[in-house]
Amino acid sequence: MDPDQGDGPGVGGLEEDGAAAPQPPAGSDGLESCLDHSDSDAHEFVTFRPSSLPVQHWCAYWCYWFLPSAALVCLLVLLVPPQCSTSVLTGLTGSSPVQHCAALVCLLVLLVPPQCGTGVLTGLTGSSPVRHYAPSTSAPVSSGLRTLSELLSWGRGSASPLDVATVPLAARDPPLATSGQRTLVSHDMMGGYLDDRFVQGTESEAPYAFYHWQHIDIFNYFTHNLVTVPPAVWINAAHRHGVLVMGTFITEWTEGAAVCEAFLTDEESYRQVADRLVQISHYHGFDGWLVNIENSLSEGAVRNTPLFLRYLTDQMHLRRPGSLVIWYDSVLEDGKLEWQNELNARNRIFFDACDGLFTNYNWTESSLEAMGSMAAEDPALGGRRADVYVGVDVFARGEVVGGMLDTNKALKLIRKHNFSAAIFAPGWVYETIPDKTSFRLHQDKFWTLLSDWLEPHRSTTTLPFVSSFCQGFGKALYWRGQLEKTGGWFNLSAQELQPLYGQEALRARAPPGSPSAPPEEGGRGLRARGCPEEAWSGGSSLLLEGQLAAAEPPGVGFRVFSLCLPLPPPVSLVTLVFKSSAGVSVSPELRWIKDKTTEVTGRPAALEDSDPVVRTLDRLSGGWGRGGWTVRCYRLELQDCELREVLVWVQREQPHDVAFSCRLGEVMVLDQAGLQAPSEAVQGVCIEDVVWRRAPGGPAGPGALRLSATLRWSFPPQLWRYFRLSWRRLRGPGPRAQAGPPVPLGRAYSTLFRLTELEVPGPPARVELRVEPVLKEGLLVPEALWGRRSLSYSGPVETSGDQDQ
Secondary structure, three states: OOOOOOOOOOOOOOOOOOOOOOOOOOOOOOEEEEEEOOOOOOEEEEEEEOOOOHHHHHHHHHHHHHHHHHHHHHHHHHHHOOHHHHHHHHOOOOHHHHHHHHHHHHHHHHHHHHHHOOOOOOOOOOOHHHEEEEEOOOEOOOOOOOOOOHHOOOOOOOOOOOOOOOEEEEEOOHHHHHHOOOOOEEOOOOOOOOOOHHHOOEEEOOOOOOHHHHOOOEEEEOOOOOOOOOEEEEEEHHHHOOOOEEEEEEEEEHHHHHHHHOOOOHHHHHHHHHHHHHHHHHHOOOOOOEEEEEOOHHHHHHHHHHHHHHHHHHHHHOOOOOOOOEEEEOOOOOOOOOOOOOOOOOOHHHHOOOEEEEEEOOOOOOHHHHHHHHHHOOOOHHHOOHEEEEEEEOOOOOOOOOOOHHHHHHHHHHOOOOOEEEEEEEHHHHHHHOOOHHHHHHHHHHHHHHHHHHOOOOEEOOOEEEEEEOOOEEEEEEEEEEEEEEEEEEEEEEEEEEOOHHHHHHHOOOOOOOOOOOOOOOOOOOOOEEEEEOOOOOOOOOEEEEOOOOOOOOEEEEEEEEEEEEEOEEEEEEEEEEOOOOOOOEEEEEEEEEEEEEEEEOOOOEEEOOOHHHHHHHHHHHOOOOOEEEEEEEEEOOOOOEEEEEEEEEEEOOOOEEEEEEEEEEEEEEEHHHOHHHHHOOOOEEEEEEEEOOOOOOOEEOEEEEEEEEEEEEEOOOOEEEEEEEEEEOOOOOOOOOOOOOOOEEEEOOEEEEEEEEEEOOOOOEEEEEEEEEEEEOOOHHHHHHHEEEEEEEOOOOOOOEOOO
16 A cells, blocks of 8 residues: 555635535525635635534543444453344344343444545534544644544545644755764653643643753653654644654554454455554644564564564655664564563564664663674674664663662763763653652753763754744743743744753853853853743743853853854845843854865854844844844844854953843844835635534523634745744624724644634624734734735524523
8 A cells, every 4th residue: 555645635614615504404494604805806605503512521422422322332242142142133122221222223334425434524614633622622633543443534625734843844954864873752741731731821829841852862752642643732742853853653462462463364454554653744734653572472573573664664654764763672573562671683583674663671781792793793783883872861760770860870881882862751841840840940951961972963944043942942932022921831843943951051261261161160050041040032031141250351252142044145144032130241142164174263243233234134024123132133244154153242341240141032143135114915715614502591691602714824944943823803893883802812832723712793794804914034024015814794693591692
């Protein structure tokens, strides 16, 4: 079977060409809607059947959960002796109540539409299964697949178009293929799909997030579902930093053995499973699979396992070049479940069939020595030492080396023997502390301890380069120094390119003869950490702190970014947004590569606020709004160079000791020639999968009318940073109601957004949905170029109860 083969797109509602959705049956109470572009005189009329989300949920969950049970009962009925089953087939005339119930279940199953019986019910919105939406709000969520039948029936038409990564995998230096000692992180936390399951983010006061991406090479999202599909928010964050993302295919114990016997029975069966895994990874945008068979295999199944691995690996490489398939150390070549904690002759057959081996955790140094000897004797294996990922359980369960805050001891041994490492469950830094809000401190400490045994890589990016240090969560949401929204939130798609934290940030070169002191030495107490207390844009800033002693060099340089940024234009602009304590000056320093070999360090020339270029940037940005922040612009005249490091120097201005605090809000590098008014408009805004709901009314009158819908639009992907969505009332309820002011809906990190439970005026009315692009360089997009779509509606709307309005 061709792994590219699959169902075509199947999104319900209004299509891109404006075709109308199906009309409700004659005589039904409907809400008549009119959708139109604000910049067009054309109108498209669509009548949507009014619906009640609670009723949909009950119907959807009935099919999703009840049908498998019903099928099992039917099997039991078939086992009833013929003399008993006759009564079942002849209209419940038998004498057994159990038979009566079984017969009723059979009749119910027969009444289920075929599309429901073959897979998961596609309820709620469009053609996507109910598992893709939160039950209480219909907000889109990520999920895995629990059964083999779900996997085999997977198709693009039943997948969620909202749960798709929007950030391509960034290039990196050095490339992963040439990295000799890689680091894989397997994220296993509390069953998975927690706050991170919400595709568009969620409110959360103390979420877990990861932001030390420069230290790792591969990120695996792990749960105990048969198929774990990494949430799109993790894929976006990892890809932005050049880190591969892998899903998990796992079978376990008795149930897992049955699954393996089913799909490893012959070539056609295992190819069908592999093809579905390839299709899923391609659709959602991630880069490979961890295959974990933790159950015994029969002779036939284990014979086909290497063939399955080789076919899956080859197809993944064909469809997603650079992808990986890694085997977990569990089953042996004879089918026994027996963890080896190393690569050896008993599990080598699986290693040879894929891209690597993730060992179990109970290894010793003698295990590493044995693998080293094996590699020395076999040239083919010797060239693949980096493909052996030695497992380290951060929870330190069982007889293991290191773990917890001693994980660095395990990494030291692994690197000593020149192998890659697989760090399992580093969320330990979050799970084991009572005060979840302080987990940043624990996470920074953990990764600082490991930093000596990790090989950082540089992400490759292009102009314009911008980062506000947002970690993808915070206590509030900011825009250009102004508070936009209060309350805790989480959305890893909002995470921007991360700076260097802890010890890595302090490895800056001081002036000749005065090397920078490492953290906590020389009385400096230098620190570089993410801080959610205030931000320029997003949810956090980078806080630089320390002591500048009179007896020591007057300044200290913090390495903020390590990256690969080609600088083809002759003139680039650098902007630095910061707040600093009194008595210090703050300035950027850059390091770049000239002629592909020569490293050059320099400080760009500062521009006065009156400079025409600064004034142009301020005007095109709509005014910086500052809010107590300092915004400085610098000119950098280079051509055909590659920027490698961005440093920020903090220097005391007085001859005495100075304790300093410097909060960095944003760093940006852009092409001066690109300072032109934006001209691209948002195109093709459409509304799909519309659901209306009338809340229960009371003595005061009918309940509020709520709208859920999917917005889709297009805009050049290289231009946008995110989108700000809003809505406003154009008219209603009633003809005399005036147009209302715009009301924010949130931020979108995709050209697709699910609007959920928006309270709108009762009919007849008209509302407008608006899409404002936020460009990477921060230039203000004129309102005339925003995307708009208005919706007019009238007619009766059902309530969620029995009463009609």
